[in-house]
Amino acid sequence: MPFLRMGYRLVLITSVVILSFLTSIVLWLLFRNNQKSHCKWVGWFARFWGRRACAAIGLSYTVEGDLNIPAGSMIVANHVGAVDIFLMAANFKLFFVSKAEVNGWPVVGQMAQLGKTIFVDRSRRHQVTGMIDSIRKRMRDGFNVAWFPEGSVTKGDDVYPFKPSAFEAAVQEKRPVVPVLIRYEGGGEPYVASWTGTLGEHMIRVLKSKGLRAKVRVFPPIPPAKTRQELSRASHDLLYHAFHNNPNEKNSHVTEVGAPSEY
DSSP states (O other): OHHHHHHHHHHHHHHHHHHHHHHHHHHHHHHTTOHHHHHHHHHHHHHHHHHHHHHHTTOEEEEESOOOOOTTOEEEEOOOSTHHHHHHHHHSOEEEEEEGGGGGSTTHHHHHHHTTOEEEOTTSHHHHHHHHHHHHHHHHTTOEEEEOTTOSOOOSSSOOOOOOTTHHHHHHHTOOEEEEEEEEEOTTSTTTTSOOSOHHHHHHHHHHOSSOEEEEEEOOOBOOOSSHHHHHHHHHHHHHHHHHHOTTOOOSSEEEEOOOOOO
């Protein structure tokens, strides 16, 4: 049964990827000379893509909190695996900040480019400066920008220390930061959503899993601060304490999104 489930979902997610790739090319051709309009349409389509991707892999999830965040916000979340990207895209109109090596991945890299992802090589200081400038421009134009300040995927068993660099964009633009906590359960093993091994191995585990569920908890925006360290510490501490102290606490504003029928 796991292999039948994987095959079925593989067909679905492949269809989503192909449709998304073709749509992204069309949007680029239509709006390549108008970057703001291009970003607007890409942001809208990314949300559609995220929802279809979640359905294709059989992921059900609940959202706690208010998704109506101020335009031009910085969104930060803990990072478990590739499914985080589907979840974030499904619930927010946003653009991602990603490590530079993703740009070189087959298919994924091309889709990220067409999706107006902001790439950065953190080992090169001048690229970090360029990343901050790119994030500032997106937020200034009213677009939300999301990134994972832990800097790497985790087992989903904790909220690890945040890297503060990109928070500088929110400081300079005086924009709020929206913290988001992602938790997974089910799927046949505790860390099925965690990215271990290659991307292929990671996705095989996800596609074979049964009953994978996620909780997305959206916290009220943190007001602009004077330093990136302040924003980093405030958002990390909020997510860390929520993860450890109130894992089952319910927000009054809860939306549940179900997955399609399972094999």
